[in-house]
Amino acid sequence: MRFSITGVNHKTAPVEVRERLAYDEHSLPDALLELKRRPGFREGLILSTCNRVEIALTSEDGAGSGVAVDEFLAHTRNVAQEWVTPYLYRYEDGEAIQHLFRVASSLDSMVVGEPQILGQLKSAYALAKQHGAVNGFLDNLLTRAFNVAKRVRSETDIGESAVSVSYAAVELAKEIFGTLEDKKVMIVGAGKMSELAARHLRRSGATQIFVTNRTHERAVEMAQLFDGKIVDYARFPSFLQEVDIVITSSGAPHYIIVRDDMKKVLDARRNRPMFLIDIAVPRNIEPSINTLDNVFLYDIDDLQKVVETNLKGRAQSAEDAEAIIREEVSRMMARLKAREVVPTIVSLQEQLENVRAAETARMRGKLGALTPEQEQALEALTKSIINKIAHGPISELRRQASEPEGHYFIATIRKVFRLGE
């Protein structure tokens, strides 16, 4: 049996290629069934996301399944085989296992450590299982891959810190307030980025979102997204004391929140802390506000810096994660090799048993009548002789199975004992 992974990802193929190769959820079941019909197929799984299309396959030995995958992809996606081949990578056996573990642990992702890929892999697995395309080897391997991903997540900091600006804002808010439950948010200026940040905040528990915008229609539109309240743009400063988090992204050419106003707001709030996020360029909030106590002001560059620091931290964690994966891969390989040696052990035992049975039968006639006790003793004697002989080779086979050069030893044993060619 051979295990291979063939596919494209964001590193080997530009988006124009990936989008043509990607399977959508409707075409995926048909593709799986088509894959099952290919000659030499044993098990298969198709992972298709916006950053990768990969096909994991186990096939009968020597079936030349690599060619089949090129052809299969070209056929099912209606592209020329010569066009797709240059973008494809192919991993086999140990390398393929390592690749699968890295993908599951989000080390192969565009944003290293992002959590979605594991979920995507899990649904790909569920779909393949549903269509009877995985059983046995891939089943075990994927379960192992999910465990490895879990281990990487719990033993390294890879998924800890925020790596997008809007998510960094939420992380900082948690750093300031602890919990975001019953915190109020105001969005000044309805932009894409502030919408994202507000969405994250809302998901983390912020209760009330106020929206204000120069054009009323846009404010209404945005307020509907997270049943926010609309505040008249002219009157929004008087609402500031009500809210804990302010996100500004208006196109105003000058500061719309200045230091003196902020002082009054803080007095009115009796110094309950505030978090101001200014993602507008030019900036909307006077920078010196950050020197006031109990106010934390972050502009777009500050958030960007937080993201960069976090990314550097992730690179470090990724190294730790790679070490975990190397360890897991060699453990998996050892297990697989141990399994490979099982047929040899079985046929060695059969071979010896055959010799014993044949020789006993041949000699039995010459011994004449025996009591049942003597019959038993004869059986026991011959069995114990072959067991003693087999013991050395079998334990050595088990030991050699996980060694890199182990297959030479296995071949020797097969030859010496004349085990089925």
Place this chain on the structure above:
Amino acid sequence: MHEMGLLWLRIATALYGVGLLHALAVLIRKKAGFLKYALFAFLIGAVLHFVAIVELATAVGHLPVDNFFECATVCAFLIAVLFLYVYWRYDYASLSVCIFPLVFVLTQIGAMETPMLSWPNPGVRNAWLLLHVMMILLGYAALLLTAVASIFYLIQERQLKRKKSINLFTKLPPLGTLDNLVTNSMSLGFVFITLGVIAGSTWASIESGTAWIRDPRIALAFITWGFYLTMVFLRATAGWRGRKAALMAVAVLCCSALTWAAHVGLRTMLAR
């Protein structure tokens, strides 16, 4: 001191005690329902306080401000009247957190010029002293927690303000959590220390009459308590939060450490 005047003064102290209980309950539970009763008791207390001062004045023929105890009595009365005026005029009740304990302790000290009783037996005397020590120690423990949380707060706040090495300090609790911890442990500490101060000064007055009040170390203890009172007041009513409050908590801890150092060996001095 005049007998009747002293009696009234002691009843006034007891009535102020209701106010003290209210203030402590507010600090521990954030909300206490009996402000109305506490204010009423405080008002009656102030009236009796006035009666006591008048009695004393007629007895000595002039305003009784001849010694520390009499000054404390008059001072407490003036503060009480001022508070009642402010409350009546501006309906500003949140001052009570600070005023109730202050007036109580001052009046209590004023009423201590003549010891009202002597120890029935050494067991009670020692138990009383033990109560004082236990309360103060509990108060110090809470205050230490307050100061540690405050230091964490200062570090975390600095990180967030400087917008650097966020990663390094993610292991510290969020600012909001620390601020809550500071508020709660500070309130609890204040309750213990106030009870400790009351127990301690009562013990000292019964034990050694009036001489102890002039000891600078005792003065230091009262100043520390006053400092603590100010901190609680600023936090509870003036909205001092965050960095300033954290710095103040650390300062109060230092002050308390001084008081502690000063009190080592005080018992031998007080023993007759």
